Amino acid sequence: MVGLLLAGCTASPVYQRQEPIPHTRWESAFKPVFYFDVSDTQATYNLYFLIRHTEAYPFSNIWLRFSIKGPHDSVAKAQQLEIPLAQDNGRWYGRQMSEVWEQRMPVATEKGPNILFPEAGRYTIQLEHLMRTNPLPEVMNVGIRVEKRGVAQKSASKTAGPSN
Secondary structure (H helix, E strand, O other): OOHHHHHOOOOOOOOEEEOOOOHHOOOOOOOOEEEEOOOOOOOEEEEEEEEEEEEOOOOOOOOOEEEEOOOOOOOOEEEEEEEEOEOOOEEEEEEEEEOOOEEEEEEOOEEEEEOOOOOOEEEEEEEOOOOOOOOOEEEEEEEEEEEEEEEEEOOOOOOOOOOO
16 A cells, blocks of 8 residues: 555656667667657646666766757757766766666756747657767667656746757
8 A cells, every 4th residue: 555655656757768779789870759749838847868778888978969849840959968877986877777777867958957848739859879989889778758847937037948
């Protein structure tokens, strides 16, 4: 019974999906695409980059091109992001399962961490790694997670969204 109560308190994502990386070697030409629907345009959302990598991943970070396309956009809006995967002392963030690390890292856009999707409908996010090493070794899965955060404040003058 306690387990059911605790499970009920965990925030459920609006969307979460991971894409396996063939042969744990992320080729720069492999650009996973994720589709999700937004119905509540009054809410703000948190966006996370998901990654599973082995302990042998050779870098403490990852550079990505994060492209977001809204329901009526003809062109995706892209942003380059550096996502830290390890602390300054070399210890990985996230959860360890044997020699595999699983991380859920927040994505902060140019305007901040809270995203407002201004239109209801289907959104598309494409991930592309921008690391100099190609293929990028020891990456098992990448993905995204979208969580509803709350209702946007009407007086807020700064909102982030696909227009970044």
